[in-house]
Amino acid sequence: MHIKSTRTFTPILFVYLARKFFVSIFVTTLILVGIVTLLDFMELTRRLGDKAVDTSSVATEMLLLKMPDQILQLTPFAILIGTLICFAKLTRNHELIVIRASGVPARNFLIAPFIVCLGIGLFNLFVLSPFSSTTLKTYQKVEARVFPGSASGFLTEGGHIWLRQDDHDKNLLIYAKNVLDNGRRLGDASVFVTEKSGKFINRIDTPNMRLRTGKWLIDTPLIIKPGQPMEKATSFELPTTLTPETIRNSFTSPRTLNLWELEAFIEKLENTGFPTQNHEMQWQKLISSPALVIAMFLIAAPFSLQFSRHQGMTKMVMIGVAFGFAFYFFTNFISAFGIAGGIDIMLAAWLPTVIAGLLGLSLFIHFREE
Numbered sequence: 410m411h412i413k414s415t416r417t418f419t420p421i422l423f424v425y426l427a428r429k430f431f432v433s434i435f436v437t438t439l440i441l442v443g444i445v446t447l448l449d450f451m452e453l454t455r456r457l458g459d460k461a462v463d464t465s466s467v468a469t470e471m472l473l474l475k476m477p478d479q480i481l482q483l484t485p486f487a488i489l490i491g492t493l494i495c496f497a498k499l500t501r502n503h504e505l506i507v508i509r510a511s512g513v514p515a516r517n518f519l520i521a522p523f524i525v526c527l528g529i530g531l532f533n534l535f536v537l538s539p540f541s542s543t544t545l546k547t548y549q550k551v552e553a554r555v556f557p558g559s560a561s562g563f564l565t566e567g568g569h570i571w572l573r574q575d576d577h578d579k580n581l582l583i584y585a586k587n588v589l590d591n592g593r594r595l596g597d598a599s600v601f602v603t604e605k606s607g608k609f610i611n612r613i614d615t616p617n618m619r620l621r622t623g624k625w626l627i628d629t630p631l632i633i634k635p636g637q638p639m640e641k642a643t644s645f646e647l648p649t650t651l652t653p654e655t656i657r658n659s660f661t662s663p664r665t666l667n668l669w670e671l672e673a674f675i676e677k678l679e680n681t682g683f684p685t686q687n688h689e690m691q692w693q694k695l696i697s698s699p700a701l702v703i704a705m706f707l708i709a710a711p712f713s714l715q716f717s718r719h720q721g722m723t724k725m726v727m728i729g730v731a732f733g734f735a736f737y738f739f740t741n742f743i744s745a746f747g748i749a750g751g752i753d754i755m756l757a758a759w760l761p762t763v764i765a766g767l768l769g770l771s772l773f774i775h776f777r778e779e
Contacts, residue, residue, distance in 0.1 A: 423520070423521045426522060427525050429499065430491075430522040430525050431525050433491045433495035434488060434491035437491035437494060438480060438483060438487040438491070441483045441490075442476065442483060445479055446472055446476065446479070450469075453467075453472070457555070467555060471551055471552065474544045474545070474548035475544070475545065477540055477541035478541045480533075481537060481538060484698075485701050485702060485705045485736075486705075486737070488526060488702050488709070489706075489729050489732065489733055490729040490733065492522065492706055492709035492710055492713060493726060494726060495522070495713075496710065496714055505714075515711075523703070526703055527703060530698060530699030530700070531699055533698060533699075533702075534696075534699055535668075538667055538668060542665050542667045545662075546661075549662070569584070569585065569586050570584070570585050570588060572585070572656065574650070574651055579605065579610065580602075580603045580607075581600060581602055581647070581649070582601040582603070583598060583599070584600075584601075585598040585599075585618075586598070588683055591683065591684050592620070592653040592656045592657055594618070595617070596616065596617055598614075598615055598616075598617075600613040600615075600618075600625075600627070600647065602647075611634045613632050613633075613647070615630045615645075616629060617629075620652075620653060624648050624649055626644065626646060629641070629642070629643065630642050630645040657684070661674060663687050663690070664691060666688070668692070671691060675689060686749075686754060687748060690747060690754055690757065693754060693757075694758050696758075697758055700759075700766070701761070701765070704765035704769060705765060707766055707772075707773070708732070708768055709769075710769070711769065711772040712772055739761060740761040743757050743760055744757055
């Protein structure tokens with residue numbers, strides 16, 4: 410009896426491959442998040458060791474709040490490694506061999522995992538990313554409460570700033586009309602100093618204050634204390650733990666803003682004189698994140714289809730991890746180069762994704778996976 414092969418890709422096969430692929434990505438994500446969370450837990454418990462708090466409960470709360478952001482950061486690597494594992498398993502169980510022997514080309518049976526990847530990328534962009542930005546804001550509030558010395562800030566529509574710094578023995582509330590030198594200098598500023606209980610200590614008015622390592626240098630200050638006459642001085646030093654970077658991040662760090670909030674916030678930063686490169690980079694990365702997920706799949710799929718027949722699963726995973734680390738460092742390098750002004754922000758954000766996508770397509774052509 411002659412059995413005619415068919416090249417038909419049935420809905421049942423589509424659902425089966427999509428489910429297998431999704432489970433592989435889901436389990437891989439859980440493992441990666443678990444490893445990172447364990448390392449973070451060890452570091453947090455070390456930092457919380459000398460704090461008068463319940464170490465386990467505070468560490469658990471902070472880790473849970475940070476977890477959505479970790480999932481976002483790890484998704485491309487989960488796609489890469491999960492794809493390698495999925496196709497290695499399908500080949501080892503002879504399922505992929507049967508599918509290909511039945512005449513179904515690779516471009517057909519890869520549609521299911523491709524659509525799953527696209528769905529994951531869009532879900533992360535429109536659902537998980539806004540949720541992650543919300544939980545990360547709460548995480549930073551908890552961190553500021555547990556570890557004093559942090560700062561929180563507010564930008565007004567007119568480009569003025571309010572900056573709050575919490576130290577161990579006092580609080581500082583700084584108001585400034587002008588921000589210069591990327592946050593290193595404030596013009597037309599007032600500093601309100603209070604005790605931890607909220608009791609007012611003094612107020613310092615100045616036309617100019619400069620941030621140096623561990624201190625504010627205040628020019629020609631006017632110092633006002635309760636029940637005392639105003640005091641004028643040539644200069645005044647005020648200890649601080651702030652740096653230009655912590656000041657910029659105090660006005661909402663890039664990852665605590667969702668896609669819709671970032672664009673408006675970038676305009677606010679431009680009005681105050683703060684650099685916007687970090688926030689612009691985050692906006693471009695969010696936009697490109699679905700494409701990055703697809704690019705990771707395009708790299709892993711032809712590679713795993715070609716070599717899973719000859720390589721063990723452990724070796725396949727190690728190859729994926731090695732490539733993931735290399736891609737991670739390359740992405741960070743290009744991002745830092747873009748933020749520093751070496752190349753255009755859009756180019757820096759999209760270049761790793763474009764390179765990964767072109768590499769994946771070239772692997773398909775090279776291995777002739779049709």
